Amino acid sequence: MSSVVIGGKKKSTSPYSSSSKKITLGSKLSGLSYLFPTVERSTNKSELENASVLDDKFVYLLAFISIYLFLQIIPLFGFPRDYKYDNLLNPLNFAGFDIDNKGTLVGLGLLPLVFSGGLIQLLVGANVLNFDFSKKKDVFAFSNLQKFVAITVTLIISSLNIFVFDKNFVNVDIIGKFLILSQLTVSQYFIIHIVECIDQGYGFQSGIMTLSLASYAAILVENLLGVTSVNASNGKLEKTGVLFFLFSAITSPEYSWFEIFQRFFFRNDLPNFSTQLISLIVGAGIVFWFNFRYELIIKSTKMRNVQQPYPIRLFYNGIVPIWISFSFITILDYFVINVASLIPFELTSVGYTILQIIYKIAQGVCLISLNSQVSKDWTENTGSVKSIIDQFKEQDLIIHSKRDSQLELTKTVQQATQTSAVLLGVVVAIAGFFGFKFQNDILSGIVAFGSVMTLLEYVIVEMQEHGKDSLIFKSLGWA
Incomplete structure (x- = not known):
């Protein structure tokens, strides 16, 4: 049985089970199974000789996490090179779902899945949507509906970004815009099924939590130890990692002690130490x-x-x-x-x-x-x-x-x-x-x-x- 799990807890059958008099959505949504393949639950038997199922979980988990992290660094083909980020007008630029909207394949990351999973499960709990979880087709329909909503959210927000709100795409031709949109949609499709694979036993329960934790750890390391040099708002080349910035700034004659202190703790255009410290606290x-x-x-x-x-x-x-x-x-x-x-x-x-x-x-x-x-x-x-x-x-x-x-x-x-x-x-x-x-x-x-x-x-x-x-x-x- 397949479902996107938020928080590692699957829905119990009892609160959502519809009475026999109610018409469930299992049959009506069966067509979604052609769009989204079903991931069967993992067995408790290892596929490796003389190994434990625990070994399989670690191997699968490492593979899925690696794929997801690669999506965060592979750039979108056709994405504007002179893209300017505005953290005031677009809250999605710094969404707390492991993304920075840096023009990579990760796109909106886990945001569509968290939104769709929460929305659908709350609607089912309020009896707005009816599923009979004793029937396999209803379980699959419930899972596929969450996937469909996640893809729809990705399409709507990405389309509005590219075609309406984001002025950075003004000089991109129509074919280029659709190419970027298609890449974001396909990558989100992969993310959805990576999460489902982890949920179905090819990992440790919640795929969303696993990927968010792995991504947070990777971004934290990048924010503290990143060695990439970028043009900062003060017109100087600075390291993205705050600790490497500190080391390079101390040895550079271009910075006064006051400027080092200000940039280390309070710079807004790049990661600063205060935010990382408060986040850890x-x-x-x-x-x-x-x-x-x-x-x-x-x-x-x-x-x-x-x-x-x-x-x-x-x-x-x-x-x-x-x-x-x-x-x-x-x-x-x-x-x-x-x-x-x-x-x-x-x-x-x-x-x-x-x-x-x-x-x-x-x-x-x-x-x-x-x-x-x-x-x-x-x-x-x-x-x-x-x-x-x-x-x-x-x-x-x-x-x-x-x-x-x-x-x-x-x-x-x-x-x-x-x-x-x-x-x-x-x-x-x-x-x-x-x-x-x-x-x-x-x-x-x-x-x-x-x-x-x-x-x-x-x-x-x-x-x-x-x-x-x-x-x-x-x-x-x-x-």
């Missing part, structure tokens, strides 16, 4: 918050004096809601700002500053509210609370000193999800006052470190089950 905070748990004391109804804690994590939904919410806000920002840029009117510097502050406040309020709602809906729609309640019933467990265990568990989970939603929403909203680039760098850190914590759980489980037979672990002396 926020990421460390995410790791710290991930360990916050509220423990419910549970006991068996069949055994006396046997009690044990049942932890409810503060980040119950992980980073999934803030990622989805930010994808919605990013696309909304894109349309609002670019449409407004076409209106022929000018503001004074004071008026522009006031308008910018008002817009950022409105954006922050919308982000916090949306994240709270998405977090609430995500908890209800995934059926995770219901599965815990069913587990309690099967094992004859109740919450100590509480009359209604189901009510207490639901209330505790809701409090955890809403607290984490507001917390992350406030952090990202405040970062927005410092510009799109800073805001997206902060979100990238949140997503990357949140992905680390989530993926580690899956890796540890795999290691416990298959690590002793792993050729890789044996060669390292770990098995």
Whole structure:
């Protein structure tokens, strides 16, 4: 069975299963299977002689990550060489989905997948779309619908960029524009299926999280240690990596100590140390918050004096809601700002500053509210609370000193999800006052470190089950 997974959790059957009276979309969307091939789930048997399935996962994962990272450095054929980036008018230039819009095949990266996956799953949870997940054709239709929406989002945004909003493409002929658009669409098609392959067992659960983490690590290394020299806004050649810039600037007579300090910590046209440091600090905070748990004391109804804690994590939904919410806000920002840029009117510097502050406040309020709602809906729609309640019933467990265990568990989970939603929403909203680039760098850190914590759980489980037979672990002396 195939589906794009956000956050490493597949939808449970129960909350989405339609009643027999409802007409599901499995048959109506069957035609999408001709556009998108189905990736069958990986078996738990290694294809290598005397190897563990864990070895296969590592090999496949390395291959998929390498392909995705290559897409970030392979340039688009026909892309304007004199392209000028404007981080004020186009929030997608610095989207927190591992891209910098540098004219490479990665295009919009993971943004279309995060947007489509979140949108479709929320619509299904709200019974706007009906699927019967006990039927294989409905499972495939659900997955293919997410892929179709992702491709559609890529086509719409890329077309608007190339043909309407982005003035850098004015001098590109019509054939060149369609060539660029086709490259972006085809590369997005590959990205969608790379993610699905990882989701289907050729990796560790969430393909989106895996690729975002790998990309964040690569970009972090590039921002700190990049050796490429580019023309900076001050008219000098500077290294893209902040540490290499520092070393070269100290030994250069062209820079004063004050200019070195200013460029090292606060340059806006190239990576600066402050943004990287704050991103790492926020990421460390995410790791710290991930360990916050509220423990419910549970006991068996069949055994006396046997009690044990049942932890409810503060980040119950992980980073999934803030990622989805930010994808919605990013696309909304894109349309609002670019449409407004076409209106022929000018503001004074004071008026522009006031308008910018008002817009950022409105954006922050919308982000916090949306994240709270998405977090609430995500908890209800995934059926995770219901599965815990069913587990309690099967094992004859109740919450100590509480009359209604189901009510207490639901209330505790809701409090955890809403607290984490507001917390992350406030952090990202405040970062927005410092510009799109800073805001997206902060979100990238949140997503990357949140992905680390989530993926580690899956890796540890795999290691416990298959690590002793792993050729890789044996060669390292770990098995």
